Amino acid sequence: MNAHEFAAAQWTRATGAGVDPHEYRRVTDALTSVDDWGPSLVRTAHAHLARADAARSNISRGGHLLMAARWFHLATLGPNPEPARAAAGADEALGRALTALEPDARRVSGDGFTGWLRGPRDAPRTVIVVPGLDSAKEEFLDLASALLARGLAVFAMDGPGQGSLAATTTLRPDYEQIVRRVVDALGVAHVAVVGLSLGGYFAARAAALEPRVTSVATVSGPFRLDWGQLPGPVRDIMAARTGGGMEAARAFARHVDLSALAPRITAPLLVVDGGRDTIPGVTNGEQLAALAPHGTYLSVPHGDHLLGNARSDWLPHVADHLMA
Template sequence: MNLADFVEINLSRATGAGLDPHEYLRVTGELSELDRWGEAFMRAARGHLERAAQADTAISAGEHFRTAARWFHFATLGPNHERALAAAEADTAMGRALDLLDPEARRIEGPGFAGWLRGPAGAAATAIVVPGLDSGKEEFHDVTDALLRRGLAVFTMDGPGQGALAATTTVRADYHRVIGRVVDALGAGSVGLVGLSLGGYYVAESAAREPRVAAAATVSGPFRLIWDDLPPFLRDVVVQRAGGEDAARRFTGQVDLSDLAPRIACPLLVVDGGQDTVPGMVNGEQLARLAPHGRYLCVPHGDHLLGNARPDWLATAADWLSGALT
């Protein structure tokens, strides 16, 4: 994929995750080749670390740390020999942001997962935000914030092959085993799940197999992946996250909800963008139709992750999950 296409494809994703669109266009506009993506984004992130150090108030410093975390995370998306370093920097910056902006946030880690639990101790219910193939917990704090405003406790996590764990773990299709360990660590009797991109598959698979999932929502999640039809760049990402081509082929072959969808007993909301047409990825309409309590929301102009259509789904999904849980 050439530089111009990569910049265009990630614009909606980046701005939807909270990066300033003007800064994004300025940083990417100075690139001469895609191989410099990681370097440029890490430089932008360090600029926000400097602003945090110079800030007059804890709130301003915390906001700059949070922005730095997002820039570090997006540095991991392009060809980048320092991907592991960028992910670790994102994790550290997010921790420093929460120290200032939400001191009650708790870091919780276990086998194959790490993340932040936020929200009131006496919350009526707990939601878990699950990222996708090349994503991490630093990307979806707007989703977390929407759920927090509705009174839920929220655990935003990295799992196998994701975020800060990508350097030491690989993706796995039986994600319900990870979710089960997360629920154990949280001490919750039941939870709601929100999964984005490949996280949508993880959430649906978990809802079918983990009885403590009380409600689930997927956003741009695949119903099925077809290896031979995937674009070369996406295949490369799967290979990186799976630890090799053979493992990537096996993993992709397991991402299929045909048999699992009818086993999802809890309420399920499936959100898709009408412009999200990735070759080799079957969207969620079949999932919503086959799940006994499935509901389908398709935003016609929405792209992958619907970063260009936040008002058309985020509040609706947050209200739906909050209502389903409480």
């Protein structure tokens, strides 16, 4: 895959994450090799940091820092000689942005997780946003904004093998253990959980096994993985994030099967899929919604993976579901 093909494949994911589509075109049209992806996007992130440093108001400063966080995160999606540094840059930029824009935002970390708790302290519900295989808390800022606009509190997190923790931890299938620690650390009686991509599996698993999850949504989450059919790039990412090569990745993939757990999800469940999300080896979520006692299925025919090309078709619906 050449640089322009790779950039085209990431187009809706990048714009869905909230970067300016015109800037994305300018940056990626200048790439001469896929190997330029990471360094070029990191330079773009640093340009936004420079704008933040020159800004005359906290609002402008915070806006530039949020954009820098997005670009740093996107830099980790392609070949990058220092992915941990890019992930750390995203984490630092997000922290600086929230310090400028939301002084009450609170960093909460524990064994296997870290993230930011945002929103009113007396919010009627706290929503945990769970990222996926190679995503991070910086990718879903627009979803967090939609939830915050509804008066909810939001904890956008990185878990084992994700985002700022990818360099020091590895993916684990029993993510309900992490969600359990998060709920304990937040000190709330119950939570809603939304998971995106592989995070959808994590969210559904948590809803089945952690009784304090009282509402759940999945977006482009797998119901089951078939290792033999997964594309090579997905296997490679999974091997890197599980930390033990292909055998560890294969073992992890075997765990991703919600057939037995779906009937145990008693909380209201909304499953969202894009009709154009057809990754080989990934069974989409219709079966999950059918097996869960209170499952609802929303398929957006023109939506792709993560539905970055169709946000208005699902994002308000998911936010309203988690608010109810």
